[in-house]
Amino acid sequence: MDVLNYVIKRILQMIPVFLIATIIVFALVRAIPGDPARVMLGDRASQEAVDLLRHKMGLDKSIPEQFWIFFKDMLHLDFGTSMKYKLPVGELLISRLACTALLALVTVIFTIVISFVLGYLAGMKKGSFIDLIIRFYALFGLSAPSFWIGLVLLDFFALKLKLFPVSGWGNTMGEHLKAMVLPALTSAIYVSGILIRNLRSNVIDISKSDYVDFAISKGISPARLSIFHVVRNALIPATTLLSLRVAVMLSGSVVLETVFTLPGLGNLLVNSIYSRDYPVVQGVVMMFVVLVMLINLITDILYSLLDPRVKLQ
Amino acid sequence: MNMKDERNLLEVEGLCIHFETNGYDVQAVQDVTFSIKKGEAMGFVGESGCGKSTTSRAIIRLLAKNANIPAGKIIYKDQDVLKMSQEELRKYRGKEVGMIFQEPMTALNPVLTIRTQMYEQFRGKNMSKEEKEKRAIELLRLVGIPSPEKRLDEYIHQFSGGMRQRAMIAIVLAGEPKLLIADEPTTALDVTIQDQIIKLINNLREELDMGVLLITHDLGVISQVCDKVAVMYAGFFVEETDTLTLMAHPMHPYTKGLIDAIPNGMTEELKPIPGNTPSLIDLPNGCPFSPRCFMCEEICTKEIPPMVEVDPGHFSRCHFAEKMRGYKGVIELDEKGKE
Amino acid sequence: MAKNLSAKKIPFYKRVNLTLWIGVAIVAVFVLMAIVPSLFTHFDPDALDPTAMLQKPSAAHWFGTDNYGRDIYARCVYATKIDLVIGVFAMLVPMIMGTALGLLSGYYGGKLDMIIMRIFDIFMAFPYMVLAIAIVAVTGAGLKALFFSIWLVGWKEYTRLIRSEVLVVKQSEYVQAAKVLGYSDARIILFTILPNVFSSSLVYAASDIVMCMMSSASLSYLGLGVQPPTSEWGAIMSGGKTFFTQASWISIFPGVFLIIAGLGFSLVGDGLSDMIRTKKR
Numbered sequence: 001m002d003v004l005n006y007v008i009k010r011i012l013q014m015i016p017v018f019l020i021a022t023i024i025v026f027a028l029v030r031a032i033p034g035d036p037a038r039v040m041l042g043d044r045a046s047q048e049a050v051d052l053l054r055h056k057m058g059l060d061k062s063i064p065e066q067f068w069i070f071f072k073d074m075l076h077l078d079f080g081t082s083m084k085y086k087l088p089v090g091e092l093l094i095s096r097l098a099c100t101a102l103l104a105l106v107t108v109i110f111t112i113v114i115s116f117v118l119g120y121l122a123g124m125k126k127g128s129f130i131d132l133i134i135r136f137y138a139l140f141g142l143s144a145p146s147f148w149i150g151l152v153l154l155d156f157f158a159l160k161l162k163l164f165p166v167s168g169w170g171n172t173m174g175e176h177l178k179a180m181v182l183p184a185l186t187s188a189i190y191v192s193g194i195l196i197r198n199l200r201s202n203v204i205d206i207s208k209s210d211y212v213d214f215a216i217s218k219g220i221s222p223a224r225l226s227i228f229h230v231v232r233n234a235l236i237p238a239t240t241l242l243s244l245r246v247a248v249m250l251s252g253s254v255v256l257e258t259v260f261t262l263p264g265l266g267n268l269l270v271n272s273i274y275s276r277d278y279p280v281v282q283g284v285v286m287m288f289v290v291l292v293m294l295i296n297l298i299t300d301i302l303y304s305l306l307d308p309r310v311k312l313q
Numbered sequence: 314m315n316m317k318d319e320r321n322l323l324e325v326e327g328l329c330i331h332f333e334t335n336g337y338d339v340q341a342v343q344d345v346t347f348s349i350k351k352g353e354a355m356g357f358v359g360e361s362g363c364g365k366s367t368t369s370r371a372i373i374r375l376l377a378k379n380a381n382i383p384a385g386k387i388i389y390k391d392q393d394v395l396k397m398s399q400e401e402l403r404k405y406r407g408k409e410v411g412m413i414f415q416e417p418m419t420a421l422n423p424v425l426t427i428r429t430q431m432y433e434q435f436r437g438k439n440m441s442k443e444e445k446e447k448r449a450i451e452l453l454r455l456v457g458i459p460s461p462e463k464r465l466d467e468y469i470h471q472f473s474g475g476m477r478q479r480a481m482i483a484i485v486l487a488g489e490p491k492l493l494i495a496d497e498p499t500t501a502l503d504v505t506i507q508d509q510i511i512k513l514i515n516n517l518r519e520e521l522d523m524g525v526l527l528i529t530h531d532l533g534v535i536s537q538v539c540d541k542v543a544v545m546y547a548g549f550f551v552e553e554t555d556t557l558t559l560m561a562h563p564m565h566p567y568t569k570g571l572i573d574a575i576p577n578g579m580t581e582e583l584k585p586i587p588g589n590t591p592s593l594i595d596l597p598n599g600c601p602f603s604p605r606c607f608m609c610e611e612i613c614t615k616e617i618p619p620m621v622e623v624d625p626g627h628f629s630r631c632h633f634a635e636k637m638r639g640y641k642g643v644i645e646l647d648e649k650g651k652e
Numbered sequence: 653m654a655k656n657l658s659a660k661k662i663p664f665y666k667r668v669n670l671t672l673w674i675g676v677a678i679v680a681v682f683v684l685m686a687i688v689p690s691l692f693t694h695f696d697p698d699a700l701d702p703t704a705m706l707q708k709p710s711a712a713h714w715f716g717t718d719n720y721g722r723d724i725y726a727r728c729v730y731a732t733k734i735d736l737v738i739g740v741f742a743m744l745v746p747m748i749m750g751t752a753l754g755l756l757s758g759y760y761g762g763k764l765d766m767i768i769m770r771i772f773d774i775f776m777a778f779p780y781m782v783l784a785i786a787i788v789a790v791t792g793a794g795l796k797a798l799f800f801s802i803w804l805v806g807w808k809e810y811t812r813l814i815r816s817e818v819l820v821v822k823q824s825e826y827v828q829a830a831k832v833l834g835y836s837d838a839r840i841i842l843f844t845i846l847p848n849v850f851s852s853s854l855v856y857a858a859s860d861i862v863m864c865m866m867s868s869a870s871l872s873y874l875g876l877g878v879q880p881p882t883s884e885w886g887a888i889m890s891g892g893k894t895f896f897t898q899a900s901w902i903s904i905f906p907g908v909f910l911i912i913a914g915l916g917f918s919l920v921g922d923g924l925s926d927m928i929r930t931k932k933r
Binding site for chain 1: 770773774776777778779780781782785786787788789790792862866869870873874875876886889896897900903904907910911914915918
């Protein structure tokens with residue numbers, strides 16, 4: 001029940017951060033210049049119509065009152081109505097969440113596979129040609145903007161080779177997954193650039209360590225040695241690094257959803273900015289904040305499961 | 314009829330080990346020859362860097378990648394260790410020869426339980442889960458760890474100093490090796506615990522009839538465990554004989570220096586050996602000990618002395634070993650060779 | 653017995669800090685490009701040429717042309733100035749601000765530290781792009797928005813980095829000595845602690861320039877950063893969005909500039925950190 005206690009404690013700790021984040025989002029949106037009501041109705045609408053809408057939207061109340069209404073509604077999971085789509089924001093968020101979440105999941109899987117395999121190889125074969133190539137790849141992954149890599153992959157694999165869809169994510173789960181391959185790969189290339197460096201140096205350190213020598217002296221198989229002793233131990237610092245990068249991954253997905261025209265939260269955000277759909281902007285930002293906090297929590301728990309020396313505090 | 318000495322577990326002949334670092338050729342071990350019988354305990358003693366660890370690692374073929382063995386043989390029970398394939402090595406390591414490392418905290422994997430690391434030694438044996446657990450608990454008890462059932466599932470950082478070393482010994486024993494190599498097993502421990510571990514090693518040796526190769530820089534530990542001992546300096550064996558004889562009348566100036574350097578009561582001054590150990594890249598010509606030797610003469614700086622049997626079973630690598638006769642060591646032996 | 657192999661001379665490429673110098677060379681080329689763009693191309697980046705619209709990359713037009721017939725390579729060359737300026741200035745403010753906060757937070761500890769760390773945590777909850785985009789929403793798209801948003805998200809790393817270094821340096825003997833001698837806090841922070849931790853800032857700054865350039869390119873690609881007709885690498889790529897299926901080169905080739913510039917600054921950063929690491933030993 002340690003884990004449960006820890007989770008509860010963390011949630012309690014997150015509440016003040018969440019509150020302040022809420023205030024920031026609220027302030028941010030209120031700071032946007034222009035009158036949302038007028039924007040909705042257009043320049044030609046009469047002042048009365050605008051005032052009526054303002055009253056309906058609660059914009060004529062005082063700021064603290066507005067915040068209180070906003071906060072109360074949010075706790076009831078009511079984020080208002082999208083001005084553009086005329087749908088409850090909550091509904092929009094959920095429909096888009098699936099796409100972003102799936103992208104994040106596939107990205108994490110790709111990242112783990114690419115980084116661990118390449119990082120391990122580079123570390124074990126330090127100084128060899130393979131090592132050099134892998135390190136160059138990692139440097140490249142970091143220096144090239146991810147949206148550019150996405151464009152290149154899109155151009156080559158989707159446009160020219162027609163292996164993947166050029167835009168959208170299809171209707172069935174199968175089509176969804178197929179559409180995720182290129183954008184997830186793009187994100188993974190960038191994040192793995194960072195992870196590979198770290199993993200490689202961990203693997204190098206570990207392979208020089210005493211416990212690897214001791215394990216060898218016991219005559220265990222090379223397979224067991226690599227998995228249980230080298231990789232298992234290299235996982236630990238890599239996991240911390242990965243968790244820090246999750247926010248980066250989510251951040252990158254915002255741009256990638258535009259590049260690959262995916263119906264996710266990021267795409268929603270960008271479009272709402274264009275169309276000045278402020279309730280949606282509010283909702284999406286809050287959603288991202290919650291996602292980041294959740295993922296951090298999960299990775300912390302995972303980390304403590306991997307390393308028995310760490311005690312959940 | 315030619316009867317092979319069946320009891321020779323390990324035979325090493327003329328072993329030379331070189332390392333290549335930064336373009337330099339480091340001569341770590343030169344012309345080392347010895348053998349260990351079943352149930353026999355041999356010690357290597359010498360200062361840091363003299364090649365004792367390197368030699369022992371060669372036996373289990375755990376040398377670094379930049380090591381090469383230009384000459385010499387290592388024969389274990391009639392098998393040429395240096396020529397073993399990876400398959401054969403895996404059967405050899407752990408099961409025939411086991412190694413205890415100096416620092417258990419770093420030698421055991423911090424994220425795996427003792428149980429997991431011990432079970433690794435049970436591979437290849439057809440044991441059920443219950444049998445494995447029973448054996449594991451037995452082993453922990455054998456090395457003197459209380460409440461073994463509970464401790465099996467703990468991690469190495471949860472054990473205290475002496476217990477860690479015991480845990481490592483238990484894990485090594487799980488493989489049932491016939492030859493145990495102990496590389497400075499007591500160096501990182503404080504004196505009281507040192508005693509316990511030494512007693513443990515002696516007991517195990519008797520009970521299991523295991524051969525032991527003990528490496529240390531501490532002559533005191535050697536005297537408590539080993540039947541015979543080799544003194545190493547700058548990669549060479551400089552003296553080899555049984556422990557009692559070495560302590561009573563050594564026949565090499567370096568051994569004399571080591572024995573003289575043992576603190577002997579509060580009133581005597583410490584007598585270190587003057588000078589420094591030579592760099593293994595830049596060994597002096599002739600005998601490696603010559604710059605520091607009080608008996609050094611011209612031939613010593615020109616020719617490396619060969620290993621010569623000065624008495625039955627007593628070897629020394631010194632041009633003037635005979636001059637050491639009459640020197641009294643730390644103990645006195647009567648005519649029968651008893652203390 | 654064997655003797656020494658002749659000591660091999662340490663090869664040239666290990667002696668000289670090659671990483672650093674290659675990086676500096678690359679950056680120098682870009683700086684030159686920014687100052688004297690006409691050295692690198694004879695085309696006028698704004699010249700419309702209806703006869704040469706949407707042409708594939710060729711010997712005449714290295715990067716091809718866009719839908720107005722403008723030579724894309726030339727546009728990229730002339731955009732170098734803006735990108736470099738954005739990269740450097742977007743990095744400067746967070747570096748100064750972040751370093752200062754890290755110094756204060758690490759040195760004084762206590763309540764100040766707690767407050768700064770809480771603020772840090774709150775900002776950590778917002779993914780970089782999300783926050784940047786939200787800020788753009790407030791300020792309106794454009795260069796101003798670009799700087800603002802990068803400044804607001806960029807200070808975190810410096811603060812975290814400097815703070816942890818200060819915590820270590822604080823314990824060292826010469827800082828204790830300075831305190832005992834009665835030096836004022838300001839003096840200790842500025843003259844004793846700062847010089848020691850500043851090198852970390854500098855190394856991070858090199859890779860931060862790369863991040864700033866990439867963020868600005870990303871934001872501009874989304875249409876939220878630099879607005880036309882100003883050319884910036886990301887903005888140029890953004891212009892190719894609508895024509896992607898016919899003329900993907902508009903969006904892809906400018907990326908080459910970004911990558912090479914990014915590589916240059918990364919190498920400088922790596923080279924600097926190698927140099928500092930060997931000095932510290």
